[in-house]
Amino acid sequence: MRRWLRHHRYAFLVALRRLLSQPFSSLSNMLVIALTLAIPILAASILLSAQPVARQVAVSPEVTLFLKPDAAAGSTQQVAERVKNEYATEIDSVRIVPRSQAYSDLKRDPNWADALAALPGNPLPDAIVITLKEHANIAQHAATLVQEWKKWDEVDLVQHDSAWVQRLEAILSFVRIGLGLLAAGVALVVLATVFNTVRLQALTQREEIAVARLVGATESFVRLPFLYLGALTGLISGLASIALAVLALTPLNAALARLASSYGTRLALQLPDALSLALAVVVVAILGALSARWSVTRNTRF
Template sequence: MNAWLHAHRQALMLVLKKLRAAPLANLVMAGVIGATLSLPAGLYLLIDNLRAAAGGIETEPRVTLFLALDAPADAVKDIDRRLRQHPEVRDFRFLGRGAAWRELQEKNGLQDTLGGLEKNPLPDAYIVHAKSTDPAAVETLQKEFSGWPQVEHAQLDAAWIKRLYALLQLGNKAVLILAGLLGFALVAIVGNTIRLQILTQREEIEVSKLIGATDRFIRRPFLYTGTMQGLAGGVTAWIILFAALYIFNLSVDDIARLYASDFRLNPLGQQASLLLVGGSALLGWLGSYWAVNRYLSRLDRP
């Protein structure tokens, strides 16, 4: 066990020494890996923020019936009766003018602005959920409600949210495809870099093989090199995303204040950050493993 730890420590110290000897080349390599990984990670971050923003919005299609401002109490009771007896209505709730007015003020922080109005301009409304979630069926229900007496307008809500979620699902697939393609490219980039290092140390490797060095001994420092390069690239990608998010939030804050909102783009969470950095290190390890094994297999051929 002590011998195994000593061998790994020796290989790691050798790799760190070589990395310190060429700081500029390693910074460029980390920048290339970081910029490449920041593309799928940035797309994932955008989709995650859109999902979080839409998370507080009701996604089930519903129809809101806005009654006429002068609708009499008998008409309201008639609409209530119709909704209870309608076979396509699952449930509904009545939202009075006063309650809607208070809800508008509380949700949007417009107490000062709306307080200047002398009269409540909002009508009574019914919020109706249909039994069917089929868009065509809900649209048919909306058209039927529009023809009822004292119904000024029937509005279909939340259908756009379903479309948004469908687009988010499509975006998730795009992230996976882009990450797979760029991950393959990074394995090739790291592998090619390690291959060049192997060529510069070819004579040293051949001599080591002649005196009995195992493939594991020869492979070890190159695996550490690829892993360290991948790790540095992952950290660089995280820094790029953090800086880009900070710049974007400067503009987002200005827009959010115009709508009395505190919305901000959230950074990568702890789990996603660890996945980004760890995945980058793994890609570096795979690239170096592929390059070293390919060279050693050629070297062992008679």
């Protein structure tokens, strides 16, 4: 066990010395990887910040039933009770908006007051506002209910702006797929960068490796410093990418705060949780080690 620890300690120190012996080259490679990694981190921050907005939109969508103008007296209450009884498990609340109340609200609006004054009477129908419960696929579920309610005799029009909800879900789905492809591209960049770095190191120390083999060094002894080199490159690059993302979020949140305040709301981009970031750094370090192993195996066969 002690021998194994000495072996790994030696390999780690050798890898660290090789990084420090070529600071400009090492920093350049790490900066390329860090900048590349910062992009999906920022994209994940935008996605995570947009998801609560989407959930808030989808939690309580409303459907409005407009009754026919010649509907019998009391039919509004009957339709509301029918909705409550037949769809009790699918709705959250039902609210009746009498035509007189809607007419009074519009008359108080100066944009509509002149137009309504020119009309001989109240043209508005009674309305029933239905708030749906949360559902896994709320847009499709709401569309199904709308088609059912349109068939009722007392109902003249059913209003539900589901198209923009569907567009929002489609945009978020597109962003998730794009983020996955971006992560795959980042993985390729990490592999290619570390592979080339280790390749140059192996070619530079070609004679040293040959001598080590002549005196009985095992393949694991030769490869281990390069594996630590790749892992350290990935680890430091991953930590640097998080720092770059934090720096980038500062001006982005400042601009976003000004935009959100103009709409009377607050919105800020936040990094993914610490566990996800730590896992991402570990994955990058593992990719670096795997790429280093592949490179040293391929370029030290002599």
